[in-house]
Amino acid sequence: MYEDALIPKLGVVTQIRVETPDVKTFRVVGADGKKPFVHIPGQCAMLSIPGVGEALFSITSSPTVEEYIEFSIKKCGCVTDWLHSMEPGQNVTIRGPYGNGFPVDTDFVGKDLLFVAGGIGLAPLHSVINYCRAHREKYGQIDVVYGSRSMGDLVDYKEILDDWMKEDGINVHLTIDNPQPEWDGHVGFVPNYVTELKPDISKTVVMCGPPVMIKFTLAGLMDLGFDRKNIYTTLELRMKCAIGRCGRCNIGSKFVCKDGPVFRFDELDELPNEY
Amino acid sequence: MKKISKAKIDELFKAISAKETLYIPVDDSEGQAAFIPYAEGLKMSEDLNTVRSAKDLFFPQVESLVNFKMDGKHIEIIDAATEKKPFVIFGVRACDARSFDILDRVFYYAEPKDSFYIERRDKSTVVTLACNAPEETCFCGAFGIDPAEPAGDVSAWQDGESFFFKANTEKGEALLAGLPLEDAADDAADKVKEDIRKITAMLPLKDLDLSKFGPGKTQELFNDPAWATLSESCLGCGTCTFVCPTCQCFDIRDFDGGKEIRRYRCWDSCMYSDFTQMSAGQPRPTQKERFRQRFMHKLVYYPDMHEGLFSCVGCGRCLRKCPIHMNIVKVIKTIGEEK
Numbered sequence: 001m002y003e004d005a006l007i008p009k010l011g012v013v014t015q016i017r018v019e020t021p022d023v024k025t026f027r028v029v030g031a032d033g034k035k036p037f038v039h040i041p042g043q044c045a046m047l048s049i050p051g052v053g054e055a056l057f058s059i060t061s062s063p064t065v066e067e068y069i070e071f072s073i074k075k076c077g078c079v080t081d082w083l084h085s086m087e088p089g090q091n092v093t094i095r096g097p098y099g100n101g102f103p104v105d106t107d108f109v110g111k112d113l114l115f116v117a118g119g120i121g122l123a124p125l126h127s128v129i130n131y132c133r134a135h136r137e138k139y140g141q142i143d144v145v146y147g148s149r150s151m152g153d154l155v156d157y158k159e160i161l162d163d164w165m166k167e168d169g170i171n172v173h174l175t176i177d178n179p180q181p182e183w184d185g186h187v188g189f190v191p192n193y194v195t196e197l198k199p200d201i202s203k204t205v206v207m208c209g210p211p212v213m214i215k216f217t218l219a220g221l222m223d224l225g226f227d228r229k230n231i232y233t234t235l236e237l238r239m240k241c242a243i244g245r246c247g248r249c250n251i252g253s254k255f256v257c258k259d260g261p262v263f264r265f266d267e268l269d270e271l272p273n274e275y
Numbered sequence: 276m277k278k279i280s281k282a283k284i285d286e287l288f289k290a291i292s293a294k295e296t297l298y299i300p301v302d303d304s305e306g307q308a309a310f311i312p313y314a315e316g317l318k319m320s321e322d323l324n325t326v327r328s329a330k331d332l333f334f335p336q337v338e339s340l341v342n343f344k345m346d347g348k349h350i351e352i353i354d355a356a357t358e359k360k361p362f363v364i365f366g367v368r369a370c371d372a373r374s375f376d377i378l379d380r381v382f383y384y385a386e387p388k389d390s391f392y393i394e395r396r397d398k399s400t401v402v403t404l405a406c407n408a409p410e411e412t413c414f415c416g417a418f419g420i421d422p423a424e425p426a427g428d429v430s431a432w433q434d435g436e437s438f439f440f441k442a443n444t445e446k447g448e449a450l451l452a453g454l455p456l457e458d459a460a461d462d463a464a465d466k467v468k469e470d471i472r473k474i475t476a477m478l479p480l481k482d483l484d485l486s487k488f489g490p491g492k493t494q495e496l497f498n499d500p501a502w503a504t505l506s507e508s509c510l511g512c513g514t515c516t517f518v519c520p521t522c523q524c525f526d527i528r529d530f531d532g533g534k535e536i537r538r539y540r541c542w543d544s545c546m547y548s549d550f551t552q553m554s555a556g557q558p559r560p561t562q563k564e565r566f567r568q569r570f571m572h573k574l575v576y577y578p579d580m581h582e583g584l585f586s587c588v589g590c591g592r593c594l595r596k597c598p599i600h601m602n603i604v605k606v607i608k609t610i611g612e613e614k
Contacts, residue, residue, distance in 0.1 A: 001352070001354050002341075002354050002355070002356035002390065003390055004340070004389065004390040004391060005387035005388075005389070006340050006341075006527065006540070007340055007341045007352075008341070008352070009352075010350060010352055050343035050345060050350060050529055050531075050536040050538065051343070051345065051529050051531040051536045052529070053528075053529060054527060054529075054538075076554040076555070077554040086348075087348070089348050090348045091348060091349055091350035092350070093343075093350065093352065211556070236553070236555065237551065237553070237558060238550070238551050238552065238553045240525070240526055240527045240543075241525070241527065243387055244385065245381060245382070245385075245389070245523070245525070246524060246525050246526070246527070246543070247523065247524030247525070247543070247545055247550075247572075248524070248550060248551055250568070250572065250576065251558075252493045252497075252571075252576055252579070253493070253575075253576045253579035253580050270493075270494075271493075272493060272497045272571075274558050274559065274564065274568075275558050
């Protein structure tokens with residue numbers, strides 16, 4: 001077989017979990033039944049269905065999971081529609097991992113971490129959060145603020161309730177946009193909730209969610225006195241190659257696929273605002 | 276230095292093509308020059324340059340990556356690579372020769388390496404040809420390229436009677452060693468070079484000022500109001516990107532042929548709206564952003580990433596082919612002018 005970075009390997013989807021009405025989590029192993037590769041939290045991989053297309057997804061599972069990798073994917077286009085319609089046992093093609101990932105073994109070590117996610121934005125943070133839970137002693141306090149349109153749109157809700165919220169070392173703050181009879185938690189948008197919680201400005205913040213959530217959360221954090229050097233996010237742009245070549249995800253002198261997708265806000269300030 | 280009489284050029288082409296595929300620039304029925312495999316009877320084009328650049332030979336417009344067979348839940352991955360044979364390109368101009376350096380940094384040296392491109396580069400021998408008659412649209416000099424001293428494995432010059440050859444690399448020496456050439460004095464092409472430089476000194480774009488461009492100029496140039504006026508009439512046709520020797524953007528697509536699915540890559544253009552269109556949004560919503568991206572990449576972003584090297588070679592193809600007469604020279608002059 002000809003060897004090239006653009007030629008994918010075979011994968012098998014062994015399990016599909018319904019997370020929300022439009023998000024499913026796909027468990028993928030290689031053709032040999034083992035984990036296809038080792039990744040860093042925040043990295044991505046290319047999944048494809050030949051004839052439909054190839055698309056880049058955040059790896060949702062933690063690197064500490066030895067048996068498989070997982071992707072939480074929202075149904076929003078050709079490839080994702082196809083993925084949502086398939087059954088376990090289906091072959092897909094896979095290549096990766098791509099991108100820089102979060103500095104979990106360097107800059108994050110010893111820090112109090114505040115994760116802020118909205119909707120499907122939890123997907124890339126899920127990997128980091130579970131990595132940090134598995135290496136709990138390396139980090140300070142861990143807070144998660146996670147919001148969604150409704151209770152039913154919270155991704156990984158069962159895991160959050162059964163695992164994250166029952167652990168001592170992690171504080172989870174959930175919110176939904178509008179009141180629901182069966183919901184007794186916080187109601188309101190993520191940016192406001194983050195400001196209400198008055199996080200200490202020494203925390204390292206990791207954000208992922210819709211652009212409007214990022215914009216207002218960032219503004220709130222700036223008002224509180226946070227340093228942009230301590231705020232991380234992960235970008236999403238169209239990609240075909242994922243190796244810094246096809247030209248789509250170019251912003252200034254960076255390629256999101258190769259130099260990102262994880263950036264600090266002081267790094268983003270240096271780039272043209274084209275994302 | 277070696278030489279051959281022009282009357283014997285067919286002998287030379289036959290000798291090369293007896294061993295490996297030889298590409299030479301040939302005019303088609305409408306007088307448009309392109310690099311095509313040599314066959315007896317084909318005459319080398321006398322045009323200054325080919326319509327499309329020589330990049331096609333290393334980074335083809337369409338190229339199969341891999342094939343698939345689908346059977347229910349089962350996918351089979353099938354090798355689509357074809358054996359690439361050694362080849363010679365004859366008559367590459369100095370501008371296109373520089374474009375190979377620019378593409379090499381993306382496809383040859385950057386990690387992960389591009390096997391398809393590398394294989395073609397490694398199996399090729401590039402014979403460049405000095406430009407006896409640079410045209411008014413030429414501005415390679417602005418990028419430090421001398422059309423009288425083209426790079427390549429072998430450099431060639433021509434006067435009224437002869438072609439002269441000088442090998443620059445081991446591959447070039449190996450090519451010349453097996454050919455029916457005569458010895459020539461080391462200064463045999465000096466008169467030709469002198470005549471070329473007399474012309475380049477008179478070219479209207481020779482003093483094109485690039486001092487406003489290069490690494491670190493993003494913040495300064497990105498919000499220049501001139502991007503809006505310059506891009507106003509751009510049709511977004513992408514012709515400039517297709518004739519450009521340094522444009523490297525590509526798409527990866529699947530073609531379902533029924534029995535097999537072919538995954539191929541093909542040239543794409545940052546000038547097109549769907550290039551960056553996502554279900555979640557569009558980071559370059561109007562032609563202004565797309566237009567700016569193309570020129571900022573060539574004049575600022577690429578140099579930022581590659582030690583100041585500009586991703587333009589001044590070949591002038593975009594000047595000749597743009598249907599609305601917009602081009603990189605106008606951009607350089609407008610954005611680069613003193614404010």
